[in-house]
Amino acid sequence: MNNLGLPLFYLFSAVAVVSSLIVVTNRRPAYSVLALTLTMLALSALFVLLEAYFVAVIQVLIYAGAILVLFLFVIMLLGMEGTDRQINKEKSIWNIVRPVAQLVLAVLLLAELGFAIVQAKNLPQIVTHVAGNVEAISETLFTRYLLPFELVSGILLIGIFGVVNLAYQEQKKS
Amino acid sequence: MIPLSHYLILSAVLFIIGAFGAITRRNIVIILLSIELMLNAANLSFVTFSHAWGDLGGQVISLFVIAIAASEVAVGLAITVLLFRNRGILDPNQMNTMKW
Numbered sequence: 001m002n003n004l005g006l007p008l009f010y011l012f013s014a015v016a017v018v019s020s021l022i023v024v025t026n027r028r029p030a031y032s033v034l035a036l037t038l039t040m041l042a043l044s045a046l047f048v049l050l051e052a053y054f055v056a057v058i059q060v061l062i063y064a065g066a067i068l069v070l071f072l073f074v075i076m077l078l079g080m081e082g083t084d085r086q087i088n089k090e091k092s093i094w095n096i097v098r099p100v101a102q103l104v105l106a107v108l109l110l111a112e113l114g115f116a117i118v119q120a121k122n123l124p125q126i127v128t129h130v131a132g133n134v135e136a137i138s139e140t141l142f143t144r145y146l147l148p149f150e151l152v153s154g155i156l157l158i159g160i161f162g163v164v165n166l167a168y169q170e171q172k173k174s
Numbered sequence: 175m176i177p178l179s180h181y182l183i184l185s186a187v188l189f190i191i192g193a194f195g196a197i198t199r200r201n202i203v204i205i206l207l208s209i210e211l212m213l214n215a216a217n218l219s220f221v222t223f224s225h226a227w228g229d230l231g232g233q234v235i236s237l238f239v240i241a242i243a244a245s246e247v248a249v250g251l252a253i254t255v256l257l258f259r260n261r262g263i264l265d266p267n268q269m270n271t272m273k274w
Binding site: 007016019020022024029054062075098106109113121137141156162163167170 | 176180184188193194196197208222224225230233238242247255256269
């Protein structure tokens with residue numbers, strides 16, 4: 001496991017970076033969602049390498065299984081393919097300014113990334129080992145983090161209220 | 175043994191890609207996807223530090239992040255569907271009225 005860890009890390013991180021670039025640059029939203037699913041799967045493999053097994057399983061179940069399927073549903077429901085190109089045909093000064101602004105932003109972000117990489121050299125090595133299996137996670141979750149856990153249930157309830165309210169207004173109108 | 179800095183640099187790269195997408199793209203669905211990407215990069219940092227310091231709190235927080243992301247996406251996509259059905263817009267620049 002120890003000598004296999006580094007090649008596996010490079011493989012999965014390369015998959016994650018390439019697929020997240022596809023997410024951002026692709027013109028078709030459906031392809032973006034599928035690329036983001038690939039990113040999530042690669043990240044969950046990285047969580048397994050970090051011995052966070054429960055988080056890896058939750059990542060696959062909730063993100064790849066629920067959230068991104070919701071995205072796919074919405075994209076197929078709306079039929080929004082090709083709406084990007086229609087916007088681009090408008091003639092305005094923004095069509096010239098926008099690529100320049102994007103370039104400036106990319107340079108700024110890359111400079112920040114270079115700064116982060118230089119700073120990361122000074123970090124200490126990983127010394128301890130802790131396995132994030134269900135037993136250990138639940139023990140931490142229900143003792144030290146009990147109040148945040150209950151507050152998260154409140155936030156999920158508010159989310160349900162919001163979505164049902166929006167859907168109900170839609171129904172009432174039609 | 176994989177160094178700690180490798181994970182953090184990967185997390186920074188993913189976060190920056192997501193931030194670039196969230197700022198530059200003009201389709202609200204892609205913006206939501208980029209925000210998901212940024213949340214995942216933050217999750218990777220949390221889990222990395224949790225592993226490095228031998229404290230499970232980081233992994234618990236990453237579970238909280240996943241829960242918040244789920245509810246955020248549900249509400250955001252509901253608003254997107256309503257906006258597209260009622261007004262036919264996906265560009266956040268055109269969402270300039272509170273009520274119509």
